[in-house]
Amino acid sequence: MSVAANRKTRQRDALRAVFEQSDRPLSVPELFDRASRTIEGLGMATVYRAINAFVEEGWLEAVDIPGEPSRYERGGKGHHHHFQCRRCERVYDVGGCIENVRKLAPARFRVQDHALTLYGVCATCSR
Amino acid sequence: MSVAANRKTRQRDALRAVFEQSDRPLSVPELFDRASRTIEGLGMATVYRAINAFVEEGWLEAVDIPGEPSRYERGGKGHHHHFQCRRCERVYDVGGCIENVRKLAPARFRVQDHALTLYGVCATCSR
DNA sequence: TTATTATTGATAATAGAATATCAATATCGT
DNA sequence: ACGATATTGATATTCTATTATCAATAATAA
Numbered sequence: 248m249s250v251a252a253n254r255k256t257r258q259r260d261a262l263r264a265v266f267e268q269s270d271r272p273l274s275v276p277e278l279f280d281r282a283s284r285t286i287e288g289l290g291m292a293t294v295y296r297a298i299n300a301f302v303e304e305g306w307l308e309a310v311d312i313p314g315e316p317s318r319y320e321r322g323g324k325g326h327h328h329h330f331q332c333r334r335c336e337r338v339y340d341v342g343g344c345i346e347n348v349r350k351l352a353p354a355r356f357r358v359q360d361h362a363l364t365l366y367g368v369c370a371t372c373s374r
Numbered sequence: 375m376s377v378a379a380n381r382k383t384r385q386r387d388a389l390r391a392v393f394e395q396s397d398r399p400l401s402v403p404e405l406f407d408r409a410s411r412t413i414e415g416l417g418m419a420t421v422y423r424a425i426n427a428f429v430e431e432g433w434l435e436a437v438d439i440p441g442e443p444s445r446y447e448r449g450g451k452g453h454h455h456h457f458q459c460r461r462c463e464r465v466y467d468v469g470g471c472i473e474n475v476r477k478l479a480p481a482r483f484r485v486q487d488h489a490l491t492l493y494g495v496c497a498t499c500s501r
Numbered sequence: 502t503t504a505t506t507a508t509t510g511a512t513a514a515t516a517g518a519a520t521a522t523c524a525a526t527a528t529c530g531t
Numbered sequence: 532a533c534g535a536t537a538t539t540g541a542t543a544t545t546c547t548a549t550t551a552t553c554a555a556t557a558a559t560a561a
Contacts, residue, residue, distance in 0.1 A: 348490075364440075382559095
């Protein structure tokens, strides 16, 4: 389980490029499919290894939706939330945030963070 | 995978009782442990079978927190959200809701529902 | 009480996601 | 160009959560 990621390789370059060209979090299969267009014979293990390395260095961050396997997106975007389309299952970023979150918690509960997921139909699927 | 649940049994009675006495969603291990106090030799399979039956009839509802196995709570509570303690991992209900959720989504995204999870330290753990 | 059959419990099996293994290959400093 | 070794890809394995199997048991109607 080493995660050095020192050398520059075709596969990691391709995987990075996929994220740089994507405006939304990607699942592992999505990432694998897209990178495979560039790297034929790309292995799943390589994809997972790269993800772990990227997450470790902060270049990627995991996006977790209830009941779903992790998606990943570029790190350092700051606080934001996500939307999942019920038709295509894709996950999108939503900017902005909500207020008065702390007030919801019962007395003496210390609120440190929160995660909000919106569900519905995305622009692509609703047309 | 039959889920009839017709006959009245000690184990299902005990499992129901656990939920009736709990004020928060329970994980499968939590449910198993508590019901085992009443029913010695209770089997895991029985717990899962009961959960499925209860969910199917609406008596229970699944509570899904990102990256966590499902918890379960009594159904029909109406719209509410959840809090997870980072110390003890337990999940609690939080009443009330947030506003302006729809406004967060990008244009032409239809928002149908949302899920909010608060994270922090519960009253029990913070003392 | 008895017969029928739903239910249980122990355990094997499955499913999905992710990691470990290892020989072959590619990268990079010299 | 060479050598050390990081990385890759194929595949086996692990892990966690959950379901299937099946003989034994218990619940209910008659």
